Amino acid sequence: MYIYDQHDKTLIGERVAQYRRQTDDYLAGKIPDGVFLPLRLQNGLYVQRLAPMLRINIPYGMVSATQLRALAHITRQYDKGYAHFTTRQNIQLNWPQLEEVPDILAELAAVEMQGIQSSGSCIRNVTSDEFAGINPDEIEDPRPWCEIIRQWSTLHPEFAFLPRKFKIAVSGAKSDRAAIQVHDIGLQVLRNAADEVGFKVLVGGGLGRSPAIGEVIKDFLPAKHLLTYLEAILRVYNRYGRRDNKYKARIKILVKAWTAEVFADKVEQEWLQQIDSPSTLTDAVIAHAKDFFTSPAYESVDVASCETTLQKLAGEQIAFAKWRDRNVISHKVAGYCAVHLSLKPTGVAPGDVTDSQLEAIADLADRYSFSEVRVTHHQNLVLGDVKLSDLPELWQAAKKLGFATPSIGTLVDMICCPGGDFCSLANAKSIPVAEAIQRRFDDLDYLYDLGDIKLNISGCMNACGHHHVGNIGILGVDKKGEEFYQIQLGGSALNDASLGKVLGPSFYAHEVPDVLERILQIYVDRRIEGETFLDTHRRIGIAPFKEFIYAKAA
Amino acid sequence: MPKLLKDKAIVDNDWQVLPKDFSGSLPDAPCFVPLDYWLANKDQLQKPDSIGVWLDAEQEPEQLAGDIAGLQHLAVNFPSFMDGRGFSIARLIRERYQFSGELRAIGQIVPDQLFYLSRCGFDAFCLDALALDDEADDKHKLEDYLATFSVTYQACVNEQQPLFRRRHG
Secondary structure (H helix, E strand, O other): OOOOOHHHHHHHHHHHHHHHHHHHHHHOOOOOHHHHHHHHHOOOEEEOOOOEEEEEOOHHHEEEHHHHHHHHHHHHHHOOOEEEEOOOOOEEEOOOOHHHHHHHHHHHHHOOOOOOOOOOOOEOOOEOOOOOOOOOOEOOOOHHHHHHHHHHHOOOOOOOOOOOOEOEEEEOEOOOOOOHHHOOEEEEEEEOOOOOEEEEEEEOOEOOOOOEOOEEEEEEEEHHHHHHHHHHHHHHHHHHOOOOOHHHOOHHHHHHHHOHHHHHHHHHHHHHHHOOOOOOOOHHHHHHHHHOOOOOOOOOOOHHHHHHHHHHHHHHOHHHHHHHHHHEEEOOOOOEEEEEEOOOOOOOOOOEEEHHHHHHHHHHHHHHOOOEEEEOOOOOEEEEEEEHHHHHHHHHHHHHHOOOOOOOOOOOOOEEOOHHHOOOOOOOOOHHHHHHHHHHOOOHHHHHHHOOOOEEEEOOOOOOOOHHHOOEEEEEEEEOOEEEEEEEEOOEOOOOOEOOEEOOOOEOHHHHHHHHHHHHHHHHHHOOOOOOHHHHHHHHOOHHHHHHHHOOOO | OOOEEEOOEEEOOOOEEOOOOOOOOOOOOOEEEEHHHHHHHHHHOOOOOOEEEEEOOOOOHHHHHHHHHHOOEEEEEEOOOOOOHHHHHHHHHHHHOOOOOEEEEEEOOOHHHHHHHHHOOOOEEEHHHOOOOOOOOHHHOHHHHOOOOOOOOOOEOOEOOOHHHHHOO
16 A cells, blocks of 8 residues: 655645634634635535535545544544445545544544545546456556556646546556546556557546546557646646536536547647656656555465365355355455455445444454455445455454345445435435345345346436446436436446436336336346346347336236 | 735735726736737737736637747736636746746635645735735734645646655655
8 A cells, every 4th residue: 555655744734734724714704605615625525414524535445454443433533433435435424523624634644544635626536446456357556556646636736626526547457447437537557569558548438417438538648648648638627628517517528519539639739748847757756656556475375275175165155155256356366365345235325334343344454454455436345365265264254244245246236325315415315225125136046146237326416326337227316306216227337338328207216126126027038148137238228128117007 | 906915925016907808098007908908909018017918717828928028927817716727827827938927816816725826836916815814813824825735746836846756866
């Protein structure tokens, strides 16, 4: 993990002092509401339906056991003893007191955490692949690049008052697990024919009101030009992005209005003016960033004997076999694996954890995974470096703590925003809908038979629950004060990214599980051997689903 | 006349900002003329000691590129403090067009933006746009807002080397 040096520590300390003064001024009436708004947002503080909400960055999803314990303490001391992992690898507190936020930020700073630019019209926390550095399909570890971007974007003086929020995601693997096609900027780390590292650059992806898939504006950007090129994109956006209508202010609208070609050309012109400026990365800087993400001290594991033990246990205990099958992921180092800790047990809001669970996760990380944890954008956690021989013990421990729900990647491993229970933007509740679905689909064998399905739920069109890119997406809508749910089919945020299409008129909350059942019945009836839900949907189209769901009673 | 924060001190401001649609003859005092007026009349306006040019947020500093060497006073307007275009304009004026005169931020700016504004190349700030009195207490000295952070990651107008180059010699 990245470790702060004196520069980072000084900066974050000065940031806390600045925000403490701003909060004091606001409470004393010296800073008006409208001016305080962006100041607090750029430190992570929203004002929600019932209370303020504080969003804390977990840069590219990497969090240490020490940091988890600090978060546990903060939820106890300043909140109601729980927190929420988000779809952007961050963590949110739902009940902080505005006056206490400077103290919370000071406690976070002590463990090298912060909420800088986690909200507001600025460059947000950079996100990445939860299997960075450990997956066999990786081309290059994205994390050193993420850290370089994190530092560059932190308190960037030119880009703190953009037309709208701005999100950057980086993938270094062949399989995109960072959803780079639906970010304002998506970066794919590549190696060219000469084995040099660089980036494919996408712009203009995004969800929200006008969902869009990003378009490639640079096929191969040599790595050393990363920051000057990003600066050029941001400058073009800052100057020409729309500011007259916040719903048309994202970069995707500008890219669409100009076309990707024109946008790319404008960026190129701007970039060529700054190319080779001092912001060009040096070999020393790149090497320095990479030094923080070296392999931990892996032990040599007798894989064959381990496998014999694990197979035997799987034979005796079907629950272990199922858990290993769904929740354990292969690792680039023989004898190691990555293990999902599921935050989707039925009856708990997806992504929610209590203070004592945070501490228990820290203990698991200490014992089994070099004291590090990764946050996934599917709102689960991953222990990245687990010895195969530790799996039986870890399984028992995770089961006891409620993290062993063997449903990763299935229908009930859904992404879900906090919705109308917490969020003032929401049109409808989302957590109760998620729970109703989990209760209806509680037969694991049926879920495994359905295989990989992404179900994403958002309580409003701002799409924090990424409904457009769910294979099945559910969107809460408000019609004359009543909550309804629109269903979309066919979305994906993977390499084959696509946006879902609306099935038809929306449903009452209580109808949603029935409708889902019928959608899945069509899939089961029509699938060809080996097809996922998305494959079948793409082959047969939306019409058969539509006909079946909306068929008039005979 | 509203005061000016300049060179880290509060000074009198005797410069007028003429309206965007200004026409007619200039006042007998130092003034910033709007960009369009400048472009139409610049041959008659070659008095850099007393005539400067101001740009609005949507205007293009590229249009001034050829004139910048002969000017000593430029101003950029912020129609709203949330409108960040002026930050980019300032960097272009300083870094691309190498302007070395006074670059003034006018319009709706707030004290907590002074640090970023100065990093982007502004060195004069119109106090009438600032919400605090110039007789501020110790915690609210305007010049202190210019020094909120002692560490900066990025290269910018007032620091040409990004931290990663300073860190690694």
